[in-house]
């Protein structure tokens with residue numbers, strides 16, 4: 605079992621956020637803003653799915669997972685609350701969240717479905733967030749020119765995503781979820797996630813008036829497709845999810861542990877799963 609600490613982040617998100625808060629880079633700002641827009645609805649869905657999956661387990665299988673599920677729910681609930689505050693600030697920049705209503709309509713179709721579907725969708729998304737987290741923690745200089753409280757926000761979220769990356773996967777396995785459905789959901793989640801993230805980023809850039817700037821496209825090419833770019837470096841670990849013997853712990857989380865140790869002054873522990 606993974607020990608999951610719930611932390612309250614000591615940052616103030618009642619203060620306004622700069623329009624190009626990510627070091628003046630319009631593309632990175634729009635990209636991170638897009639991801640943040642998906643968190644409140646997405647993370648609520650992950651909480652509900654993991655809870656429902658846990659409840660569907662027989663008591664003897666629940667016992668060893670109980671504390672970890674509680675920690676997972678606590679961490680995701682904190683993320684969604686803080687990103688809600690961040691989203692309220694970026695809305696003041698004239699951005700419209702199209703991702704959330706689209707996701708809401710899609711998720712409504714899941715009502716009444718076998719709980720394993722929701723858990724498989726969550727496990728696939730958690731693999732994505734774990735890859736993104738690793739990339740962020742490996743390239744903290746990306747956030748060098750941005751306000752310290754926002755740098756802290758993104759690196760803290762990344763560190764906790766790396767910490768709880770196994771929870772949904774382990775529940776799926778405990779529920780006897782099939783390998784075929786796990787892969788099927790990963791393929792679908794990949795299409796939806798990348799499609800939604802890119803559409804929302806373009807929408808944010810359009811609203812910002814920076815969509816057709818050369819510097820925007822140069823930054824997008826460099827940060828997504830360049831040698832150290834997100835999509836390029838994440839392809840191999842993304843593919844590993846399709847292996848029959850895959851488990852999220854095969855991806856190391858040392859960067860997450862190191863960040864949490866080195867930044868203990870920016871949060872307080874409000875609970876722990878052990």
Ligand SMILES: [Fe+2]
Nearest residue numbers: 647680683765
């Ligand atoms: Fe999260």
Ligand SMILES: [Fe+2]
Nearest residue numbers: 680730733765
């Ligand atoms: Fe997560």
